[in-house]
Amino acid sequence: MKSYFRYVRMIYLLCFFIMNCNIVDVVYKFLFNVVCLTVEKLFIIFKW
Numbered sequence: 001m002k003s004y005f006r007y008v009r010m011i012y013l014l015c016f017f018i019m020n021c022n023i024v025d026v027v028y029k030f031l032f033n034v035v036c037l038t039v040e041k042l043f044i045i046f047k048w
Contacts, residue, residue, distance in 0.1 A: 010030075010033075014026060014030060
């Protein structure tokens with residue numbers, strides 16, 4: 001449930017940035033963050 005709220009907050013932040021910044025830049029940052037999170041989770045899974 002906590003992760004769900006974190007994603008909702010991320011979406012709100014994305015909307016805020018899209019209003020103020022270059023959309024392409026925001027999309028790239030978001031994708032980069034998603035990749036980082038996925039890699040982090042994979043590392044945690046393989047450690048166990």
